[in-house]
Amino acid sequence: MAGHNQFALLGQRRFLPFFIVQALGAFNDNVYRQAIIGLLFFLGVSTHERSIYAMLAPAIFILPYFLFSALAGQFAEKLEKQRLIVVTTSMEIAIMALAAVGFLTQSLPVLLVALFCTGLQSTLFGPVKYSVLPSILKPDELTGGNGLVEMGTSLSILGGMIVGGLIFALAGSQGPVVAAVAVIALAVAGNVAARLIPRLDAGAPALKINWNPLSESLAVLRMARRQKAVRNAVLGVSWFWFVGTVLTSQLPTYAEVNLGGGSTLYLFALALFSVGTGTGSLLCEKLSGRTVEIGLVPLGAFGMSAFLFDLYFARTGTVTVSGLDVAGFLHQPGSVRIVIDLLGIGLFTGFFVVPLFALIQSRTPKSEMSRVFAALNIQNSGFIVLAALAGLLTQNLLGWSVPQLLLALAIANVLVAAYIFSIVPEFLMRFLSWLMVRALYRLHPAGIERHVPDEGAALIVCNHVSFMDALILSAVIPRPVRFVMYYRIFEIPVMRWIFRTAKAIPIASPKEDAALMQRAFDAIDAALAEGELVCIFPEGALTRDGAIAPFRSGVEKILARRPVPVVPLALKGMWSSMWSRRDTRLGRMRVPRRFRARVEVAAGPPIAGAGARAAQLEDAVRGLRGDSA
Template identity: 80%
Template sequence: MSSGHSQFALLRQRRFLPFFIVQSLGAFNDNVYRQAIIGLLFYLGVSQEEQSLYTTLAPAIFILPYFLFSALAGQIAEKLEKSRLIVITTTMEIAIMSLAAVGFLTQSMPVLLVALFCTGLQSTLFGPVKYSVLPSVLKPEELTGGNGLVEMGTSMSILVGMISGGIIFTLAGSYGPVVAATAVIALAVAGNITARMIPKVDAGAPDLKINWNPLPESLAVLRLAKKQKAVRNAILGVSWFWFVGTLLTSQLPTYAVVNLGGEPTLYIFALALFSVGTGVGSLLCEKLSGRTVEIGLVPLGAFGMTAFMLDLYLARAGEATAAGLSVPAFIAAAGSARIIVDLVGIGLFTGFFVVPLFALIQSRTPKSEMSRVFAALNIQNSGFIVGAALIALATQKYLHWTIPQLFLALAIANAVVAIYIFTIVPEFLMRFLSWVMVRTLYRLRPHGIEANVPDEGAALIVCNHVSYMDALILSATIPRPVRFVMYYKIFNIPVMRWIFRTAKAIPIAGAREDPALMQAAFDEVDRALAEGELVCIFPEGALTRDGEMAAFKSGVEKILERRPVPVVPMALRGMWDSMWSRRDTRLGRMRVPRRFRAHIEVAAGPPVDGASTDAAQLEALVRTLRAGQA
């Protein structure tokens, strides 16, 4: 893992850049088109009742295809080569936007709404392939950064698209219909041309037999998405993100006028703050995660969202005392800085919340099922979006809640949902606690992890054993989940026990201490390797007492005799001088470090054949790594 790596390097590579541009152009064009429809309504001078009717109908028309055709789209995305499918969907976009252009030029709302339905259909077909492409073209350690870029590009494209579509008729005047028609076609053509530059991406399940009946297939993909508890709840988390985002952004136009005292255009500024925050949070995920799929960021994001939504309610619980404020006037007004920070903060922590969830779904789902799982995600997202709209309507019409009261209820609901998810899948909270501990106590510098730890399949990791924190340090640097074999007394340390158990660590004892536990540990290691998992053992059998490595015991050979998988040698450097080693026993085994946040290194060497190695050879490899000679 190169310390100089930047996720922005992906924007210079053909395997990622064309896809990123296509996705961003698609989101931009969708929002230009939808806002231009609203602009046309004002241009035509239709009544307030007609405006309300169309603005209510438009989102429903756009989202309906997600309910009807997502399951079919998932199957098609699974069966076809993915770059070809992206070219097909962007070609559809040209045809749909040509129909939309006719609607603008003839100023026909029925034609524009038909085209809007077709746009929703095209987005439905593109949706499953959008996120299933990334695991095929990115390495596991690039998933978080790649998803962060996609989320940043999407959020900024939506924002700029809304602004651009909204001002077409304001700036172009009588030429507005022509400009709108030209813009949507030009953007669709640009997306199609770029799509043809995407490299070939193999189909996930080319032999899949497509079920054309949408209802049973929708139920089937929803069941498929529930196979793994962590994936199921990651999907729930992403849908909750859409619920929160829909509820927040749908209230901003009225909130900007009534509660912030601004002109109608202040809504765009408020939306920009939220969108920029989301984009920045999405980009920061790679830095904070150390280029692993760090689901420990999910609780951080959830708690941060709740805190800033709560403060947004406290910052302006009632109506504004001023009215008609421009953006500069609002910024200069007393108390506005707090509201600005809150809106950016909500977006920032939303990015922390959603990006690792996408990366988790991609890393834990088989490639032959990926597109259908994302189709299920789209179905569920649609339900949550519709639910958010209905709840907003019901609370304001029947309960007479103000928008700040709605934000307060959303903050409380977000905390409840987060606690629920983290209770039923404690891995999320476990990773959060371990992430906080590791990054508070240490400064990590990994070497050779990307090149030498296999992206998939079974492997045994062997490492020197220096401190009580070794397992957490290694899990923070290895992109894949790891099953650690650890001495049962370390496994049973208070507080740490819950973390180790949730991470499915395997406790072991010596043959004289507990032969039954030792045998159970070997059996569990073999099962994990048989299922293609990574397993890490510390062959010295105990923590070092003097900072030097002890001889490797024969347990590693017993594991490889039963299942000769590849073995990855790894070494910890600098841990002896850090917290939780056995140095300076005068202060107890868990001593206060002389240097807070000690610099430590984790090095990995090339895998070796498990069928032709032994404990002595592996010990020599780890000693070489430990000395920094490899």
């Protein structure tokens, strides 16, 4: 991956203005909400009244997601996206102007009306936020782009809470004026950035708007359930919001009762979780090798639970001290363990959620993507409400402490993850293949992003060196690939489950099983007809001497039925690796000279399928491989 850096996107106009808009939006929302809390203290309202606000405000903010998400998804699908972003950020200026009136007049009803309107504006922006990314990023940039967006969102939320909470503390009597100016200035800055976003075509400009929110909500929820992988990715993202809501809502009490601190220590704990989430989100691109690697999802899920379990055992009861600041807490026994646990939960949360967003974007048709994300927002809202209710019920009715609630959350996270992975084994399959490939090899792709098409059907041809070839290629190609492989390799124990889950196509020679061969050719043609990528190894068997054997005529039969573009690929460095046929004392499997062996995958320009010959494709692969075995 030399030369690739996701941070380079921040220097490009196609991404930077959008990144600034979404970060400023999240920042301003939290400045506003925390400033209202600051105003309540400034006005000296009673604890009871503040409690009423604490329960009422989240409900007011989230209500528009239930009411208007389906309509917002249709607008995001039908309208040119840059124009819609400008409209929503212009709405934010008007809403923050109303909020400014509320601050200056110190009117809580006006501020709550503006809060509802803020929720409405966020609802309209939500479907655009993630449906924009596939339009401005290449497939191999999706994971890195989503990582940057998640990092920006996490840190913006944290920064907004800190800034909003400090306005009245630092500005004193001028707090209402400072709050009014701040929210308007941030909204204007977001609108200016929105006008710098390049034009982005509508996903479905001919879409007819359904103004019935109930029927359209049901329709978009059904749309999000069509593909099993997308459906469960949506479920996974909503579960992320459930876990995050439970955890962050309990941090104030946890900081006071179990850590012996106050608001400063609460913000420190929240900062640890946010920084961990941002770091995990950014690491996804590096760990995935610039592909949509859903194998990181099981790693994230079980890592979250491991650190939640440890957080429970790190501090199961209350503390005798109180009023600790950050420095005082860090001097307490066991504090480092708690810091690591909070960072770890956030880190693995990033591993969990970023690939899910990238999966939804890569598997959903562009004409439906905004509506699928509208369905995601509806479901997210429901899970946030459930999380709030779970916290209230377990603590007020069952009398659970915060550590006990965290223990229950860790157990529930394991159960939910196991459920998702059992009904969509592709997640676990990708995790096992990712773990095997990353543990054994250092992959160096060349030309993949230039020559493998971002969408549409194509046939990939590659030399065949080892039993791991399919896993190697799937790790460097951003799109899902249907591999055609010799049926005896397909039947290898353990690997068989991986290959079957990946929808590999087993094939045999006509002498061994003519019917199986015919079924394979039919399956290949059907996959190409559906616009998928199909990879074949035209040598027909693993190399026995490290050299490329002559390509067989089967590839010509495939192209005769469906003349799609052919992308030549060459594997270099696999002959001396594990699972090749190189002679050793172990026969068919050799002990590698060292782990993390360097393997290169080189791609060449596509070749027109019409009239392409096996010898021509063989020459292309030989040229890419050069002298390397």
